[in-house]
Amino acid sequence: MDRHIIFKCPQTGMNVQHRLAAVPADVANTHVSVECPACTRLHFINRSTGQILGDTKRRD
Structure with missing residues (x-):
């Protein structure tokens, strides 16, 4: 099942919505x-968290 994520573009600062395809659990922690x-x-x-590579902020 696909899921929608929202991430903040590091270039523009805008919130961007994107759909990520579902993946098996063994490859979920990849980018x-x-x-x-x-x-x-x-x-x-990151497929499992929706965070941009290099983003150090925690999401709760």
């Missing part, structure tokens, strides 16, 4: 490249 509609660049998103 996937996502083309950002806010800045048209690629960002790497």
Whole structure:
């Protein structure tokens, strides 16, 4: 089942909504490249947490 995530674009500061495809549990803690509609660049998103690679803020 796909799920929607919202991440903050590091270039523009805008909140961006994206859909991530469901993945098996053994590859859930990997990053996937996502083309950002806010800045048209690629960002790497953690499949299990929805966090951008290098983002040090915790999400609760």
